Amino acid sequence: MNAVSKPRLLVLIPLTDTDRATLAAHFEVLYAPDAPQREHTLAREGATVRAVLTNGTTGLTADEIDAMPQLEFAAALGAGYENLALDHARAHGIALSNGAGVNADCVADHAIALLLAALRAIPQFDAACRAGVWRDALPMRPTLTGRKLGILGYGHIGAKIAKRAAGFDMPVGYHNRSPRDGVSARYFDSTLALAQWSDCLVVATPGGASTEHLVDRAVLDALGPQGFLVNVSRGSVVDTAALAAALREGRLAGAGLDVYEGEPEPPQALIALDNIVLTPHTAGTSPDVRAATVRNFIDNATRHFAGEALVTPL
Known part of the structure; x- marks a missing residue:
């Protein structure tokens, strides 16, 4: 030109x-x-x-x-x-x-960072350390290595997340509209089935009407009280009210969100909870x-x- x-x-x-x-x-x-x-x-x-x-x-x-x-x-x-x-x-x-x-590598890096931060309570322990609280007064946190990772949406980003999960010896399962050729991860034919199998669920599916509230109360309950959720896709995919209730009531152990409904306004139902890590839609930016x-x-x-x-x- x-x-x-x-x-x-x-x-x-x-x-x-x-x-x-x-x-x-x-x-x-x-x-x-x-x-x-x-x-x-x-x-x-x-x-x-x-x-x-x-x-x-x-x-x-x-x-x-x-x-x-x-x-x-x-x-x-x-x-x-x-x-x-x-x-x-x-x-x-x-x-x-x-x-x-x-931006797939950047988003995948951020997804793993959110998962580790939520699982290991990094923000909470950082605040405790700054306040002079020693480890004996803090609860022990689970190990990420070996936990089953479910990936909802196995596109460019999902594949990059799976690659990183291999470094943590995590069995990987996924749900997509159809199975991917040449993928070693286990395919599940529904979001609910994937959540029932998973210890940690990372959402990397496109947004839009077809995926709105795909992660609802039933999926969160299937993930369970020891489960962790990460969303690096679009806020609309996760039912915010259902997530807040699950975290508040102990039906889900923790979550890490880079996206949320109502952006750019802070997610009021979530910001007071201490078992969630939030970033302002920065996963794909550098x-x-x-x-x-x-x-x-x-x-x-x-x-x-x-x-x-x-x-x-x-």
Whole structure:
């Protein structure tokens, strides 16, 4: 893409100055990272936009697609794409991509960190140490090694989590829409069956209507009072009220969440509990990952406008 023929790109998510400068070398960038700017830019410039960069949370609606008659390429920066109007976009011949797999290592690292933090009570013991409490006054915590790990959603991230679990000698089971070829982990045909088998359950499935509250009271009860839950997918997959009740009543031993319903507001039902570890949707973020996701978007867009196959199509 040369300077004369740069396609107009509408960016709907917050980016750093560095990211914007990187994109500006390839596109004429329209930056609208919040709702008022989004509405204003679409009204004034929508007819000239040929590409959109968004993410799964912010999405892209059918009405917004209709406001951009020249739109031919849209992408989610990360792996998630639950709020993109995919069918409407495809019906208009719009090419679609995401950042599948680009942040998988980072998310998998964070999932194991949350699991260890919850199982070993790292935040609570850190606070106790700072307060001068010695180990004799604290409860002993379980060992992670050898426990059965269930992975709900065996995509790029799920596979990376399984690889890390091998270092802890953990038997691994998983539930997916269908069994994966070439996977040594044990397949379960339902979330409930997986939870009944597991000591620890990590949620790595996509968000959206089809997975909303997939982890409900029945699944949490199947995981049981010695069980641990980690969610690094989307907050909507776990029933927050059911999780809070299970933790409060001792029907679940602990949890670690990087995502939760109602983001970015803190999960009020959970923040007062001492058997949960919370991080603010940071599992997939790091400087190197962010740079890689921007490069992945540029690669996909460049290939699209050159008439070539996308690297990570939807």
